[in-house]
Amino acid sequence: MSKVESWLVNLTGAQHLWMLELFLIVVVALSLGYLVNRIIDRLEVHTAKTMTVWDDALIEACRKPLIWLVWILGVNFAAGVAAQKMDSGLYALVDPINRIALIFLGSVFLTNFIKRAERNLVHPDFISKPLDETTVRAVGKLLRAAVIITAVLIAMQLFGYSISGLLAFGGIGGIAMGFAAKDLLANFFGGLMIYLDRPFSVGDWIRSPDKEIEGTVEDIGWRLTRIRTFDKRPLYIPNAVFANISVENPSRMTNRRIYETVGIRYDDLHKMDTIAAEVKTMLSEHPEIDNNLIMMVNFNKFAASSLDFFIYVFTKTTDWAHYHVIKQDVLLKVAAIIEANQAEIAFPTSTLQVPHAIEISGASPQQPQIGQ
Numbered sequence: 001m002s003k004v005e006s007w008l009v010n011l012t013g014a015q016h017l018w019m020l021e022l023f024l025i026v027v028v029a030l031s032l033g034y035l036v037n038r039i040i041d042r043l044e045v046h047t048a049k050t051m052t053v054w055d056d057a058l059i060e061a062c063r064k065p066l067i068w069l070v071w072i073l074g075v076n077f078a079a080g081v082a083a084q085k086m087d088s089g090l091y092a093l094v095d096p097i098n099r100i101a102l103i104f105l106g107s108v109f110l111t112n113f114i115k116r117a118e119r120n121l122v123h124p125d126f127i128s129k130p131l132d133e134t135t136v137r138a139v140g141k142l143l144r145a146a147v148i149i150t151a152v153l154i155a156m157q158l159f160g161y162s163i164s165g166l167l168a169f170g171g172i173g174g175i176a177m178g179f180a181a182k183d184l185l186a187n188f189f190g191g192l193m194i195y196l197d198r199p200f201s202v203g204d205w206i207r208s209p210d211k212e213i214e215g216t217v218e219d220i221g222w223r224l225t226r227i228r229t230f231d232k233r234p235l236y237i238p239n240a241v242f243a244n245i246s247v248e249n250p251s252r253m254t255n256r257r258i259y260e261t262v263g264i265r266y267d268d269l270h271k272m273d274t275i276a277a278e279v280k281t282m283l284s285e286h287p288e289i290d291n292n293l294i295m296m297v298n299f300n301k302f303a304a305s306s307l308d309f310f311i312y313v314f315t316k317t318t319d320w321a322h323y324h325v326i327k328q329d330v331l332l333k334v335a336a337i338i339e340a341n342q343a344e345i346a347f348p349t350s351t352l353q354v355p356h357a358i359e360i361s362g363a364s365p366q367q368p369q370i371g372q
Contacts, residue, residue, distance in 0.1 A: 025074055044060070054120075056116065061109055117140075184223065186239075191239040199242070200251075204217050208246060210245040211241070215228050224236045225242070255317075256323045262334060263305075263309075263345065274341055289330075294312065295314075305348050
């Protein structure tokens, strides 16, 4: 270094040496930042070829913190050299600023790593059996909160604040805050119970018979759950509500049920047994009907104007749109079976029976006239 300094002195003069050092430090810092960026690009190409969850998350998370670290350390080093040459009191701030930068960039790296790992763990391109999205989000939020709180506490300790006093105050003040923010805490623990019990996840269709709640879950936060109703309106529900209501989750049904009642005329009573048997045969041979579950086609009721039989089967699909296509096909085939047996589907009718002929005594019936 002495030879380099003597060469620089001979080249620029002693009075301008520190300015040249600043220039070189900045150039080296920028060059190292560019070099780090290129190295990370090469590493990303190699990690993209693997199916590992963690390597992609690690490389992507460390890109910006590493580049910023090189630049910040370079700028601070240059500022320290300038402050030392000018006998400025700002030189004492260089070391604390470097430590703060390390703490900040370390927390940025960890939060970025958690976010990317969170995405990878639920994506089929990175893991053969993706984990439950709701659980992964909950754990990711807890880990990010822990990183941020730890970074703040370390930074406070660095500047001379007593962490023990803060923790003691937090223990005492937590009681008062618990009473003041009981609704907020109830929603927090309600969200925690949703994450632990998992009655529904993001993307599920849910509804409640106790409240006017129905739609698709878009997000489960620590205070609110956002649901998109079927008319595309967002519905924000405090998490504490779910602790006091029952929730149905149709998204987790294994099958959909077809339960319909069909009526034929009383004149076709002798054809009921044949029709019911043919309908049951049709359903057992239908490719979209699950034969492993209960299947019932039975004469059920002497109704007011029809003889009713019911159909009780389950489809293999749970898709709502496809279910209605199957149901339409089944009902049309039932109608075709009834027609093939020369019977008819009944509709409401009334029959008036007169036991004896009614005779009008007196003169013969007259033709009605207009106005009568």
